[in-house]
Amino acid sequence: MTDLQQRPDGVGFGRVIRKEDARFVRGKGNYVDDIVLPGMLFGAVLRSPYAHAKIVSIDTSAAEAHPKVKAVITGALLETLSLAWIPSLSHDVIAVLATDKVRYQGQEVAFVVAEDKYAARDALELIDVEYEVLAPVVDAKRALDPDAAVIRTDIEGKKDNYIFDWGSGDEDATEAVFKKADVIVEQDMLYPRVHPAPMETCGAVADMDPISGKLTIYCTTQAPHAHRTLYALVAGLPEHKLRVFSPDIGGGFGNKVGIYPGYVLAVVGSILTKRPVKWVEDRSENLMSTSFARDYHMHGKIAATKDGKILGLRVDVLADHGAFNNTAQPTKFPAGFFHVFSGSYDLEAAYCAVKGVYTNKAPGGVAYACSFRVTEAVYVVERMVDRLALELDMDPADLRMKNLLRPEQFPYTSPTGWEYDSGEYPRALELAMKMAGYWDLRKEQAEKRARGELMGIGISFFTETVGAGPKKHMDILGLGMADGCEVRVHPTGKAVVRLSVQTQGQGHETTFAQIVSEVTGIPVADVEVVHGDTDNTPFGLGTYGSRSTPVSGAAAAVASKRIVDKARLIAAAMLECSPDDLEWELGRWQVKGDPSAGKTIAEIAFAAHATLELPEGLEGHLDASCVYDPPNLTFPFGAYICVVDVDPGTAKVTVRRFIAVDDCGPRINPMIVEGQVHGGLADGVGMALMESIAFDEDGNCLGGSLMDYLLPTSIECPSWETGETVTPSPHHPLGLKGVGESATVGSPPAVVNAVLDALKPFGVKHADMPLTPAQVWRAMQGRPMRTDMAIQ
């Protein structure tokens, strides 16, 4: 067994058992749906059965006559409150309740508030909506056809389904390297629409106090402060009378970044009924209507010399944004950080062009690095490198090793302008290959191929791009992406740290206590983490894009450092010496040359609150705060190797092994890091092999339940083999980089590359995810299917 408590004094980084587990393993978590308030009512949403239809009429009279129904809200009512439409996170608008027409299956049409949740659902059936069905736009590739129906008729003068064009890199320089290349490989590929599918669906309890005018929203949100400000801006509610409270969150993965119509409807319901209103969506509502991920149709083109030096990469993307453009992007970057697609390689030039279109599908796209599109970027470059290896008949590991950025190139400026902070890429790949026994696996594969058995080995080397971000470049709806943190040491030496970010299960209550502990020497057990409550925490933009550790973790480290600095001045006063005569021994300031003379942080904390006369200009107490504006993003990276076996008869894929070497800088709590990596790897296996939200020709969502949207189980996952290298970030105060999405970003291409490697004897060059048995068999027949449409 692993020694969980590495440091006997319980201080700082190490394998500390998670503080939150004490309640979670006892079933004592407190989620939004656990919240019960006196007089609370329940809401339910009526949703559109059609992907595209005009609303002719809505008759709510029968629902209103239901004895337990307290209110029925329609788009027409919301229009009178100017709340039928709200801003999206990408400078578009989204409908709270449809007024003119419905634009995707599952869109919100009406909201019932009733005395219990069963009555609310029963009353939905009593609402009579007359629809005039319109032709839907389902295929993103045909969204800009001249005869395609115009989805966004709400935008004045809109005559097509075009959203934006955006490019990055040097197109001319890229074309120039293609001209001189010996080898050019092109490949179309789809990163299909997938869903974060958190275990807890989205929900809210809105409680408007009609006397004080204070509105409390208990909500499944990863970004409580951003929500509060947006409610203030959108609904004109005074921000000081708004409290957003995010209790335990059962997984987010980006799904809980945005503001959903259901949240707004709970608020409106509470204002109208003057009683608390709870709304919690069910599984199908979550899968069909909330933020999805990906949906990028990509065309990659890679150029190289004949001996395998990669020269350049170009990617053209058609991005399916659904009915409303609701991805969460910094204003400057409508395709997020997709332009990090040159990946981990030393290229002369690169260029990407992204075109966004509307379709009659659910809007969103805020999901596991998807919003920032690093997942798609890593997938396209890692697939293109494998395609090149196939063309050159080179081993994919050799080709990668030949082209990886070298340690001496850091800090490295990519062809599209990113400054990678630090990296030792070959070391990570070498370790992964050693753990895998890579060359032995290749031998085994050759022997099996001779016998007609199908075994594949897939590699992915990824560079993540996290910790958004520097205020000068990045915002969400104009709000800068800096985060605040406050640390307060109580008189007895115990501490509280208040955060702007919000955990969804990744263990902030433990890791942020460890950060404070690592800097101040206060034991982890003595540091309380407060988060998820806008009344009791400093402002910040929340947790997504693996930003908690790089941004908020830096804020906690800086604030803790300020505590230590202040403690030095107090210790000097206590010891009647000059601060310059003191040296820091973790948890204690002591006199240089006389370690027996010193004061612990607890003694200093008491003195700071006591009667001790402090030096001129120094206030009492032992508190500090910080608003951290990161100077750059951080760039975690990793080398993944996947080994699969494919049944030649049934075409079913079995993942036999998965080796994951991650470098996220120093690890606050290695156990939590490994847990995050395990989860991300499972997610990657799911996306690569089974997860799918396709749509039929009528725009019906074919992934609207967990019977249709398959998440992997332990049976489909191998026993993960994890390894690490440590390359600190030079600009983070503790060298930390973040790890939340690394495995999700890095694993899908490894699985896909492995499956396609297994299919090499069939001449298969590419097949899109998910690589279900049917898709693998079709690929073996030379006829892979489109995976965004219903299988015909």
Add this chain to the structure above:
Amino acid sequence: MFGPAPLARTWGVKLNMQVPAPVEYERATSLTEVFDLLERYGPESRVIAGGHSLLPMMKIRLARPEVLIDINDLTELDYIRIDGGELRIGAMVRHATLMSSPLAGEYYPIFAEAEAVIADPIVRNRGTVGGSLCQADPAEDLSAVFAALKATVVISGKSSSRTVPISEFHTGPYTTVVGPEEILTEVRVHLRANAGSAYEKVERRLGDWAIAAVGAMVRIEGGLIVEAGIGLAAVRAEHYSAPEAEQILVGSAPSDELVERAASLAGEHCNPSADQRGPVDYKRHLVKELTTRALKRSISRALPEGA
């Protein structure tokens, strides 16, 4: 309709109804009481056993019975025994019980093989043999198993009971010959000497419905196949069976070529439809592949050791 193909398309109109409509509940403690309740409440009542198919249908309001008649107290129907040269399986036998039954396994390894790939342990601990057959889901595994074994089903009413061959039990997807005031009480399978059986299934993920599944049974005497059964699930084979394939097996000596021919016929004669589990050509291929595997294993089990 509740099943692999049509569900997603009907899902839209039944969005977010994941609480059932109001329903009355009765709990029967004897067969007599079941029949009384069925008579009293009529066709708008539904018998509930394991509930792992009915309750999800009720939650999305695809099923809206007015009354549920709970038969979980009918332990008298929870048995697996040998009687009259037959293996008799009571309707209330849970999947998990059948999976681990040494008696059933001694005669027919197909039971343990099929049960091991039915849904997941939670469903297997609760779901029943009778419920599975009566649900008549086109992808239901036990229907294919009993088709391969050429079982007989006992259907009981208040005053009489009748036996029906499995090949006449299903009348279409989700429909059977069980009348409104009847319930299925037992399934019977002949005990066969020199027989072998096996089950093969491919699913996209553990717990998903089959893309295709094949059960096989052969009896071999004097070096010839004298009886053969092939059951197919999830590919809309009539009565879950493949009579054309069975026919060419009977009377012939087992060989790879024969198996191949039978498997091809099974693949050609079923009627799979395209859905997110796969296109028609793949499903036909899979039926052929799985029939080959199930038959080969059945044959090797039917032959005496070392033959």
